[in-house]
Amino acid sequence: MSATPTTTSSGASSGNTPTTAFEIAAAVRAGSVKAIEVLEAHLARIAERESDIHAFNLVTADAARESARRIDGMVAAGRDPGALAGVPIALKDNMCTRGVPTTCSSRILEGWKPPYDATVVSRLAELGAVSVGKTNLDEFAMGSSTENSAFGVTLNPRDISRVAGGSSGGSAAAVAAAFAPVSLGSDTGGSIRQPAALCGVVGVKPTYGTVSRYGLVAFASSLDQIGPFSADVRDSALILESISGHDPMDSTSIPQGPLDLLSVLDHGVKGMRIGRITDMPEGADPDVLERLEAAFDALRAAGATIVDVELPSLKYGLTAYYLIAPAEASSNLARYDGVRYGRRVDAVDTNSMYMATRAAGFGDEVKRRIMLGTYALSAGYYDAYYGKALKVRRLISDDFARAYATADVLLTPTSPIPAFKVGEKADDPLAMYLCDVYTIPTNLAGHPAMSVPFGTSRDGLPIGVQVMASTLGEQPMFKAAAALERHMNDAGGMS
Amino acid sequence: MSPTEIVVAPNDGSYLIDGYELVCGLEVHVELATATKLFSASANRFGDEPNTHIDPVTLGLPGALPVLNRHAVELAMRIGLALNCTVQPSTFHRKNYFYPDMPKAYQISQYDQPINIDGWLELPGGKRIGVERAHLEEDTGKSTHIGGTGGRIHGSDYSLIDFNRAGVPLVEIVGRPDIATPDEAKQYVTELRQILVAVGASDAKMEEGSMRCDANVSVRKPGAPLGTRCEIKNVNSVRSLGRAIEYEARRQIALIEAGESIRQETRHWDETDGRTHTLRTKEDADDYRYFLEPDLVPLAPDADWIEAVRAALPMLPRERRSRLSRATGAAADAEAVMVVVERGQDDYVLAVAEAGADATRALVHVKEAYAEQGPRPSVPAADLARMIVMETGGKLTSTQAKTVLAELVANGGGDAEAIAKSNGFEAMDTSALEAIVDEAIAAQPDAWAKYCSGEEKAMGALVGAIMKASKGKADGKAVTALLQSKRG
Amino acid sequence: MPDPSSERISAAAVAKVARLARLDVGDDEIARMTVQLAGMLEHFADIDALDLSDVEPMTQPYPLRNVFREDVVKPSLDRDEVLANAPVAEDGRFRVPPIIGLDG
Ligand SMILES: [Mg+2]
């Protein structure tokens, strides 16, 4: 690994202070920078702006200082702390951290300290990363604005009157505000990519099964995937390489080694086939569509071919998703019953205790989805709703298979609109659901997709372009994403 | 208790009223003899301190994920193959319901694609009871009810939950409603238990709860369509099973005879009053919202694995009984054969026969004298064989043989001839015996005359005198043979 | 209060679902939820017309089978650490109010 970056993020490095995870790890391993210095620089930024942004539910400064010092000690002793030595990282607060509160931004889990670490959490620690805290999210990752958190809204560092997106809004905002160079989120229907687009950072949802879900508090088990946020494409590649690979604790984990991504970033897109979806769901903002066109142009200019593909079932994705995800969630969230952990509202008998605990512990959106999912699975309705949605899921997957026979990657907007005002959609669940129209289909198919910042709207709000690929198509996806990023850097942030 | 509840006096001696037949199917849950739980690595152990075999999966902690225990699958396959089932590709579903001993608020169980389907179990008398399926699922934790009266759920002040048992692997064996009498139900469970133990799948102890039995009971007039059934739970022994089914059948018949209809419900067997009681009615049955467990992947044992499991199955009780029956001439469902096979001493009996002894005598002696011995009796097979040879050769009377055998068992073997000698059991030679026989004939001429005229009963007085004169050393068979030959 | 029931879902069905999901919701919340759920189900009616008779349901994205662990014991979690998270614990166990009304 070279300590000299070939690409730089929007928050480019100044002098010899490394800012990207890639640079930080290289410098800490080389002994040219101390992990504790890197950490203090980030903690200082948190102290400065966190009260405006509210990216975190919890900042674990003391524990972070302790790990940073331990890493510095290892370097001083001539030992290599690992590929992520001294890299500050923020974790979405739905990943279990032993002894550190994990709330899912829900009252029902307030105060719960998991007795175990998620697999991703222990892998990061083994590689020398330094966790700085737990980031805010829509309660149980249900939402697209992080307004559904029981602990307050996360605001967009690019414009604090606007939302950061969601559900991983805290993790996106943490990177956008440079509270940490990288963070982890989870993506069930777009919860990494959409806030990444709204906050102007890179966000990746890998192939289902490449990153262990063990210790990720489940929302919808067949859709959830953990993935990274970062300021540049290379850092996402680095983090994804670090956290991917088989985990025997997750039965749905694909039995293969870590993804190989850093090695392909500079390969370019010459000869690649970039798919344009001719029957894409409508309703995107004109600025967003304009940036998408610019992205096609950029890749064509870099030597790729643009091909048209049809995905006639894509328009049913929203329906399939909003039946399948709540159905799984209704079951996954049944365990919050006030018996073993979390909140309990006392009552005269167990059943009343369940009813009162769950009524008080869950917020409106979570209740809404539990209700919808319970209904979709219940006797007499299963076939009409859940059963049918599973078949639509197959249609969408088959459509993608046909599209990927002619295209290596597909390009779409990530979000139909840039960051919206806080409160603008809060009372209209359906309008909120429509934010995920471009991101949902990949989750249904289990494919990888990522959002790359690609300029701004007329109002100066970040706009992301989504690069999608087929199962385990992370390499072509990252090649295209890196090419888009190079284009933006070459244009000096303009295009 | 509802107003239509009919109470039948327990056990008035006749379990079915003429003109009705019983239709009964059993659902048996067995805990598998694995080291760990079905989906996690904490220990599968009974009787330890509460909540000491727990892990994130067992407790349903947020973020925990199940991973299937390979050995549990293998044991489930053994059960299926021993019950003549087809082992097929299968899946796991979530059965959603709230209960404090169910940590995730769903049970992971096999639903429409169970691992084993379409088998049968043969009762000792030859009747086959169908097995619809035998599927894998996880057990629940255990609730203890505190306060109120005697640990009962109703009227308790609160309950305490121990999750040691949660997640323990179970196989649920769903029998077809082919059982027609309480006795057949008892035979089915007894036979099933032996099969489970034989294949090493479970210790199958009803009293300890590692084997639990629910009975679906209905009655009908012969040829009529199936009646409404009730499910009886909380049956903790084979004996209670028979009693509960019998009670329930009579209760249902009494209802029908009284012009009432039977309500489909779950009933609870109360050992103390010998009755079944309503637990819950079908109307408030839960909606379990079954759906495919997304955290697990399909299970599809390949043919090689299935055949390897089949090939490694031990000989099953039914086959053991017929083998012993062939060797001894006793019927396969004769008491001695049943008992000896259940004790696992059939191999031993065959070894005794192999060592030169009469197999039938070996069977009788082992059945009578080896109740306290396990499948590997302490007396070497050759030692018992030597004793039996002496007995059948007329060197020991059957009474003497018992005495010698008792010493062999007490000492864990020994030289039968030496034991006989030390007891003064000298073999009586034929000429000495003949002299005694002649004396007895001379002393009781009337009895001899009657015997000679074909009155067999008259032989008794002669034999008695001969035995007395020989001080019990005469062999009964030899005496009879002598008397017969002298009669001509 | 006007009956919020629609063709798609009735208030009674919503109340039943709330009971199944163990959510204690008041009458006005039921009414509000009925309107919202009905609106969503209306939106989701776009798949009603699809002929899906010979489409295989898709339940998982990646086709794996026969994933096992070996039957080897790993240490239990520490009981004290676990019970420290319990709302109420007693005697090494989790305490709950009387268990009634749950059989159904
Ligand atoms: Mg059952």
Ligand SMILES: [Zn+2]
């Ligand atoms: Zn069962």
